[in-house]
Amino acid sequence: MRKIRVVGAVIRRDRQVFVTQRGLGEFKDRWEFPGGKIEPGETPEQALIREIREELDAEIEIDAYLNTVEYDDPGFHLTMSLYLCHLRRPHLELLEHESAKWIEVGELETVDFLPADRIVLDALRKALLAAGSNFESP
Numbered sequence: 001m002r003k004i005r006v007v008g009a010v011i012r013r014d015r016q017v018f019v020t021q022r023g024l025g026e027f028k029d030r031w032e033f034p035g036g037k038i039e040p041g042e043t044p045e046q047a048l049i050r051e052i053r054e055e056l057d058a059e060i061e062i063d064a065y066l067n068t069v070e071y072d073d074p075g076f077h078l079t080m081s082l083y084l085c086h087l088r089r090p091h092l093e094l095l096e097h098e099s100a101k102w103i104e105v106g107e108l109e110t111v112d113f114l115p116a117d118r119i120v121l122d123a124l125r126k127a128l129l130a131a132g133s134n135f136e137s138p
Contacts, residue, residue: 002076007048008035008117009060009085010124016102019111023098032114033082044081055096059088067123071116080116084127105129
């Protein structure tokens with residue numbers, strides 16, 4: 001089975017997180033946390049910064065590691081590491097996705113996430129709620 005290692009950014013702003021909608025492929029119109037594949041020689045953090053620059057023309061600051069998800073699809077095994085992040089500047093431009101939006105923590109369950117992204121929702125909710133008043137972006 002093919003193995004794929006990816007990273008995802010849970011970009012925070014005030015009491016919201018940023019999600020993107022796929023525009024192509026088998027999972028078209030499903031939502032995800034932005035990110036992508038780790039290239040040979042990259043750390044997960046380097047890959048995440050590069051992917052967000054390529055997909056959103058944005059600069060992020062990685063605040064903390066959140067969780068790693070293992071997911072089996074019929075054609076591959078996915079290992080996805082997610083990180084809590086914030087924008088260095090308030091600029092985001094969709095370069096690869098169909099759509100994007102900021103959502104409140106309480107709305108996470110209402111979004112049609114990709115299967116691997118859905119797995120991390122419980123850990124994400126706990127981390128964001130535990131942050132309490134510190135949920136604001138640094």
